[in-house]
Amino acid sequence: MLSVSEAEAIILNLVQPLDKERDIEVVDLLTASHRILASPITSQLDFPHWDNSAMDGYAVRYEDVQDASESQPVSLQIVEEIPAGYQPKYTIQQGQAARILTGSVMPPGADTVVMQEATRREENRVLILATPKPQEFVRHRASYYQAGTELLSKGIILNAPDISVLAAAQCTKLPVFRKPVVAILSTGNELVTPDKALQPGQIVDSNQYALAELVRESGAEPLMLGIIKDEPDALEEAIAHAITNADIVLSSGGVSVGDYDYVEQVIESLGGEIHIRAVAMRPGKPLTVATFRLSHGRVYFGLPGNPASALVTFWRFVQPAIKKLSGLAKGWKPKFVKARSRNEIRTDGKRETYLWGETFLNSEGFYEFQLATGGHSSANLINLAQTNSLAVLPVGQTLIPAGGEVEILKQ
Ligand SMILES: Nc1nc2c(c(=O)[nH]1)N[C@H]1C(S)=C(S)[C@@H](COP(=O)(O)OP(=O)(O)OC[C@H]3O[C@@H](n4cnc5c(N)ncnc54)[C@H](O)[C@@H]3O)O[C@H]1N2
Ligand code: MOO
Ligand SMILES: [Mg+2]
Numbered sequence: 001m002l003s004v005s006e007a008e009a010i011i012l013n014l015v016q017p018l019d020k021e022r023d024i025e026v027v028d029l030l031t032a033s034h035r036i037l038a039s040p041i042t043s044q045l046d047f048p049h050w051d052n053s054a055m056d057g058y059a060v061r062y063e064d065v066q067d068a069s070e071s072q073p074v075s076l077q078i079v080e081e082i083p084a085g086y087q088p089k090y091t092i093q094q095g096q097a098a099r100i101l102t103g104s105v106m107p108p109g110a111d112t113v114v115m116q117e118a119t120r121r122e123e124n125r126v127l128i129l130a131t132p133k134p135q136e137f138v139r140h141r142a143s144y145y146q147a148g149t150e151l152l153s154k155g156i157i158l159n160a161p162d163i164s165v166l167a168a169a170q171c172t173k174l175p176v177f178r179k180p181v182v183a184i185l186s187t188g189n190e191l192v193t194p195d196k197a198l199q200p201g202q203i204v205d206s207n208q209y210a211l212a213e214l215v216r217e218s219g220a221e222p223l224m225l226g227i228i229k230d231e232p233d234a235l236e237e238a239i240a241h242a243i244t245n246a247d248i249v250l251s252s253g254g255v256s257v258g259d260y261d262y263v264e265q266v267i268e269s270l271g272g273e274i275h276i277r278a279v280a281m282r283p284g285k286p287l288t289v290a291t292f293r294l295s296h297g298r299v300y301f302g303l304p305g306n307p308a309s310a311l312v313t314f315w316r317f318v319q320p321a322i323k324k325l326s327g328l329a330k331g332w333k334p335k336f337v338k339a340r341s342r343n344e345i346r347t348d349g350k351r352e353t354y355l356w357g358e359t360f361l362n363s364e365g366f367y368e369f370q371l372a373t374g375g376h377s378s379a380n381l382i383n384l385a386q387t388n389s390l391a392v393l394p395v396g397q398t399l400i401p402a403g404g405e406v407e408i409l410k411q
Contacts, residue, residue, distance in 0.1 A: 001280040003395070004316065004352045010275055011289055011317050012332060015324045016297030018177045018247075020154070023327075025178050029166055032158050034219060035176035036327045041152040043169035046142035051106040053082075054137040058119055058126050059100040059110035061092055062135070065128045073120070073127040082107060097126055106138060113137035155329025157219075177327035182215045183246035184208055185225040185238050187254040187263065188305060193227070206381060207252040207303075207310045214314050218322040220248075230260035232269075239266055243295045247325055250318060253305030255286045263302040264288055272300065280395065282351045283309035283378035287317065306378035312354045312390060315409060334409045336392065339367035341406040345391060349398040359389040359408050369406055 002010070018024075024038040053059065060076060068074040076097035079090045082104045092098060092109030100106070100113060115137060118130040145151060151169055152162060158174070166174065191205040192198065205227050212222040223246050228238040235254070242249040254263040267274055267290045276289035286309075288302030301318055303310045316334060323332040339359050347353040357371040369391055374383040390409040393400065400406050 001278050001285075002276060004279055004281050007276050007279045007287070007289070008317060008320065008333070011299065011321055012324055014275060014289070014291055014297075014299050015321045017324060018180065018327045020177075020327070023178050024175050026173050027176050029163060029172045029174060032166070032174045032176060033160065033163055035158055035174070036219070037152060037154055037156050037158060038175040038177045038327060040150045040154045041166065041169070041171055041174070042148055043145070043151050043171065044147050045169055046147045047145035047168070048139050048141055048143065051141050052139050053100045053102060053104050053106060053113045054139050055113055055115040056101050057113050057115040057137065058097040058128070059092060059107050060097045060112050060114055060128065060132075061094065061110060062112040062132070064094060064097075065112070065114065066131055068128040068131050070129050073129050075122075075125050075127050078124050078126055080107065097128075099126075111135055111138065153329070155327055157328065180220040180247040180322060180325045181223050181245070182220045182322065183223040183225055183242035183249045184211045184215065185242060185249075185251045186227045187230055187235060187251055188227065189230050189260070191227045191253075206307055207305070210307065210311060210381075211250055211252065211303075211314060214311070214319070215250075215322070218319050219326055220322050230254060230262060232262050232266055235262050235266045236269060239263075239300070240270055243270075243272075243292050243298055243300065247298055248318070248321060249298070249300045250303055250314075251301070252303045252310045255288045255302040255304055257286075267300065267302070279313075280351045281312075281316070282347070282353045284313040284316070284354070285309075285351065287313050289317075304378070307381035308356070308376075308378040308384060311384065312356075312378075315390065315411065316354070337367055337408050337410055338405055339369040339391075339408045341369050341371070341391065341400050341402060341404055343369075343371040344402045345371060345393065345400040345406065347393050347398060349393070349396050352395055353393040354390040354409070355393070356384055356387040356390055358387055359410055367408065369408055 065074050079096045081099040082088050084103050088107035098107045112132050114132050120127040186205045186208045192202050194204045215222040254261045272290040272292045274290045279287050286304045290300040303313050320332045359369050362368045372383040388411050392407045
């Protein structure tokens with residue numbers, strides 16, 4: 001059976017990112033947050049746009065004030081006041097200064113700013129009481145960014161600081177990758193929608209809801225295809241529709257060895273190539289991964305039906321696949337951190353094991369993991385509520401004592 005990391009490598013290799021020409025849309029800056037940039041951004045503006053002052057004070061020529069001190073102040077004539085938004089009119093000559101405020105344009109001739117606290121004002125003159133450093137408190141044009149060079153690179157998720165940079169750079173229309181479409185279908189004769197009264201033997205199709213939410217959280221658009229009966233014809237029709245209308249297809253259920261588990265059979269009858277049939281993990285062993293020749297680069301995930309298995313396989317494999325597909329340049333794989341386990345954790349060590357719980361920062365600033373109480377059966381979805389992470393125990397590890405270190409996959 002494939003290991004989890006082998007399965008991850010196969011999946012990431014199958015996924016092809018969206019096309020940087022075909023799969024883009026242009027969005028307004030105000031709606032660009034969390035979207036992925038589809039091409040690099042450059043600006044025609046230098047940052048700062050001009051030499052300006054970092055302090056409220058006086059713009060001077062360094063050579064005039066290089067010997068200034070409290071006991072031997074240098075007296076300069078103030079020729080101009082330069083508030084924000086004002087273009088200086090005078091060139092500072094020997095023995096002159098300009099009153100300047102933070103962010104204001106440096107006047108020609110001046111090369112240094114003396115902060116107000118190191119001066120004393122005497123009507124239209126200023127006494128400089130200390131020697132500044134050459135060019136002190138001047139923010140030089142283009143020292144933060146040079147016009148025409150790359151400002152933001154392709155494949156990043158735009159965050160609030162990025163939006164601020166783009167606004168300042170007057171980039172208000174942005175090319176971003178379209179959101180990938182992820183089709184979701186649930187298989188099972190026993191499944192009903194949550195609004196239906198349950199007949200004996202029926203259960204609610206909770207996976208459809210869980211997966212739709214996880215798809216949205218991953219930055220993609222769910223295409224909800226509902227509940228499909230455990231019948232090969234119905235399944236074939238649904239899967240054929242899904243693979244032609246979505247970038248990724250998720251089904252849940254029907255991938256084990258039961259009499260009504262038709263997913264693999266239907267994939268093959270549709271000409272699909274199955275790359276993964278099982279993974280050495282718990283929960284999630286019967287994961288099925290396939291591709292179809294007709295829909296290049298589209299990956300089919302047959303997730304196991306048990307609710308915890310569907311969630312765990314989504315976090316471990318589908319989320320990275322969506323990230324790569326979305327055009328994100330890096331950081332596709334899940335993030336693992338180390339935490340101290342509050343509880344003793346035991347497993348049989350036969351497969352890589354994922355146990356859900358809550359990870360939080362303790363008062364010393366370290367991560368602690370609290371295992372969800374109740375059974376860790378893959379059919380138990382009740383104790384998944386309010387969990388935010390999975391403890392990962394590698395093959396062969398059967399025990400983590402209370403207080404021991406555990407690896408955590410954090411959401
Ligand atoms: N003889 C064997 N039996 C099973 C094996 C095995 O290796 N040999 N593997 C077990 C494991 S592990 C899992 S996981 C399940 C996977 O089963 P399937 O993917 O075939 O799923 P189903 O049989 O359709 O359903 C399993 C279980 O999950 C419930 N379910 C299904 N879909 C949903 C949904 N959309 N929302 C909520 N719950 C759902 C379904 O009612 C069943 O209870 O197989 C084991 N068996
Ligand atoms: O993976 Mo099954 O996924 O152990 O319940
Ligand atoms: Mg089954």
